[in-house]
Amino acid sequence: MKSAVISVIGRPSAGKSTLLNALCGHKVSIVAEHPQTTRNVIRGILTEARGQLVLLDTPGFHASEKKLNLYLRAAAIQSLPEVDLVLYLVDSTRPPGEEERQIVERIAGLPVPLVVALAKLDLESRARESLRSFIKESLPGAPVCEISALTGEGMEALLSLLFERAPEGEALYDPEFYTDQPPEFRASEIIREQAITRVREEVPHALYVDIEDMEDRDEGRSLWIRAVIAVERESQKGILIGRGGSVIREIRIASQRELARIFPQQVALDLRVKVQPKWRKDDRLLKRLIF
């Protein structure tokens, strides 16, 4: 039996979380169009006849020196020396840039096997040829496959590459597990996903979600969650609440629907918005949020 912990690394929006969800067959990690959606290292577990792969979704590698970004980058990088395999996911719709060069610098010398996947094969792109040459030159000998997590194309070939390179070993998790995230964290991520997909520009980056309380009610038949969405400015709070509360109501209802897919009970969500100026510069908070 094969058993490997695999770090999935790549630029923001390369499709890492989408790939993880597709491989694990469950919604493990949240996905959004805007970059820097993932803020934590998130485990997705795939168990099949060949063995078990524990995939680590990581925050997108973004070359910016802002404090929040430094935390995100550190979270992505710190997993690298401890894994059995690195899967470098390259967005095939964007030509290689500074971020790709920096990622390659980090992974080229690692003492673990490397697999490269060119993502979003289903989309038209003029960048593919230059990306293929870039990968060949900068990571010579690394196996490369081309995939679409959306259509499933190339995914079997990718899995074969990963299992081939995985070491022999015992499974780390029982086969029914597909993630190890605590319930509060999963709930906060689902609410964050529903919020960020309904706002634009700076607002998705300026918010985080805190679960203040979570308890079983009606003798365990329902789950009550009190959560707060924090933003940096009054104007952002206004956007999230919307005219007559329309936006926050939509976020609440959509979140309840998504939460009910994960938790066995009915979910009642009490959702508020608060302003917490400059939270992205607060080390104590960032240490709590990004782990």
Ligand SMILES: Nc1nc2c(ncn2[C@@H]2O[C@H](COP(=O)(O)OP(=O)(O)OP(=O)(O)O)[C@@H](O)[C@H]2O)c(=O)[nH]1
């Ligand atoms: N067409 C197409 N779109 C994809 C594919 N994979 C991901 N996407 C889209 O790309 C966007 C970003 O996907 P994510 O999975 O959130 O990307 P990520 O690498 O996890 O991004 P960060 O967490 O921000 O680093 C979303 O709009 C996805 O729907 C794919 O195979 N084909």
Ligand SMILES: [Mg+2]
């Ligand atoms: Mg992600």
